[in-house]
Amino acid sequence: MAADTHKQDTFLTIHNSGSTNFPGYTITINDAGSGTLVYEECRYAPERPQCQKEDKTFPLQTFQLSPIRQLLSQIGSIQNIPGHSCIKSISMGSTTNMFYQGQKSGDISCINSSDPPLYQNLKKEVDALIAQATRSS
Numbered sequence: 001m002a003a004d005t006h007k008q009d010t011f012l013t014i015h016n017s018g019s020t021n022f023p024g025y026t027i028t029i030n031d032a033g034s035g036t037l038v039y040e041e042c043r044y045a046p047e048r049p050q051c052q053k054e055d056k057t058f059p060l061q062t063f064q065l066s067p068i069r070q071l072l073s074q075i076g077s078i079q080n081i082p083g084h085s086c087i088k089s090i091s092m093g094s095t096t097n098m099f100y101q102g103q104k105s106g107d108i109s110c111i112n113s114s115d116p117p118l119y120q121n122l123k124k125e126v127d128a129l130i131a132q133a134t135r136s137s
Contacts, residue, residue, distance in 0.1 A: 008034060011065060012072075013099040014108075014126060018043065019092050023051055027133045033061040037133045056133070063132065068125040074118060078105040081119055086110035098126065 008030040018024025024040040035058045042051035075081065078098055083106025088094070098105040111123040 008032065011100075012068070012129075014130060015097050015099070016130070017095045019089075019094045021048065021050060021092065022094070023053055024094070025053075025134070027130065029063050029065070029129065031065075033063045033065055034058050035063060035133070058133070063129060068122070068129070071118065071122045071125060072100060075122065078103050081105045081108070081122065082111060082115050083107070084110055086112065096126070096130075 010028055011031045012029045014027040014029075016025050018040055020043060023042045026038050026040075027035060028038075029035040037056040037058075039053040039055060042048065072078070078100045081098075085107065086109070094109070095107040096109040098108060108123055108126050111119050113120065
């Protein structure tokens with residue numbers, strides 16, 4: 001097997017903690033728009049159908065990164081992203097964090113309409129990346 005000669009620098013990592021009934025996952029997106037989706041084992045009843053998820057690998061240019069690059073540039077440090085908590089179900093609640101340039105964000109899923117539009121737009125872009133990666137998996 002030939003070694004990959006293209007160095008893949010990580011641009012952004014999105015981690016969802018999962019919940020009682022659904023597995024957590026990590027999406028790693030590289031600078032060139034390639035990436036991976038890796039699921040964790042369900043905490044309880046891993047034999048359930050919703051826990052039977054397969055990891056994925058995405059080729060170059062799968063993810064369109066221009067919008068999120070622009071937003072992250074405007075935000076500067078992701079530690080500026082509002083880190084407030086929100087009400088979640090005990091059994092269905094999960095947290096979603098981003099890792100970018102060596103920093104970790106607060107829970108992106110708690111960004112809401114009372115937050116500045118810049119952060120609301122970031123949440124929409126992150127949600128779109130998650131939807132694209134997890135579709136039919």
